[in-house]
Structures are given as C-alpha cells and as structure tokens.
Amino acid sequence: MSCIGNCIDHACIKSFHSMIKRELVYLEKFKTREQAIRRIFEYIEVWYNRERIHSSKGIMSEYENL
Template identity: 55%
Template sequence: MYSRKIVGWHIDCSMKKELVLSALKQAYQRQQPQGSILHHSDRGSQYASNDYQAKLIEYGMKCSMSRKGNCYDNACIESFHGIIKKELIYQTRYKTREEAKKSIFEYIEIFYNNKRIHSATGYFSPSEYERMYYKKGA
C-alpha cells in the first residue's frame, strides 16, 4: 500500500473466491514478499473462505479484515475503484468482455502503475516510488 501500486488483480464475470485467489496469487508472485506481511481485506465471503485463508497462511500473511460497517478501513482501494471508474470505465462503452479486460489491463499496468502520479507518494507514480524506495535500501 505504501506505493499505491496495484500488484494483484483479476477480472471475471462473478465475484467468487477463485477471483480473489487469482488476484492474491498474482500479487504474491509479482512481489515475492519477504518477512511478515499484513493482508487487509473487507469481510466478503470470498476473503473469509477456507481456501483463501489457507492461501494466506501458505504465503505467510497475517489476515486483517475491516471492521463491520466501517468503510474507512478500505479507503485506499475504494479510492482506486472510484478513480478507475471515473477515468476509464464510465468513459468507455465496451462491446465485449475481452475488450473491457484489455482496456482495464492497459489502464492498470501501463498507466496507473507507471504514469499516474499520487499525492500520497510525493507526486510520483507507484512504480517510480517503489524504485526510489528500494534504491534507498529500505
């Protein structure tokens, strides 16, 4: 969360546990985290599922879930959802699901992570902020 980079995501036609498991797997493989990791989510049944919780344990991640009825716990990702809707999804009419997937992939992987600046990172893109962070030897 420190860099605001989207490291794991997946698109499907339903919000089942396989969707979030795919996003978690992608994030884990990309980042290859070392040490203890705190994984925060909302209280959705996908995140509370036995399979998802087992994967968190396998990856050495400690589970943290939002408090019931507290939307502020997930403010960072909710902000991203609002941004992608305003800047891309509501501006585009997709003819197919594949067209939407391609467009969202390009937005996240090419624009959002690598070009879009954030006030929380001193007006650097998430990728640039990560490069600076690791260059300092954090």
C-alpha cells in the same frame, strides 16, 4: 489493518475504484467483456502503475522479489 468491518481498511481501494471508473470505465463503451478486461488491465499496468511508489525508495515488494 484494523479490526474486521472497519471502513478505513478499504479506503485506498475504494479511492482507486472511483478513479478508474471516472477516468476509464464511464468514458468508454466496451463491446465485449474481454475488451473491457484487456483495456482495464492496460490502464492499470501501463498508465497507472508506470512507476511504483516504493521503487523510488529502493524497496521491492514481495512479488518483485520472486
């Protein structure tokens, strides 16, 4: 990461937020906040993160090592 306030630090997450809004949030109408949370969680864990990029290289994140 570079110095504080550098917009490049947030490029990946901004891209992800843009994609999830385009592919899910703007296409569905949620009746409750809980429904939205559940659906977004499902999207990320089931659809988006089906196969982790680093897993194909045999590298595990610190969270997967726990």
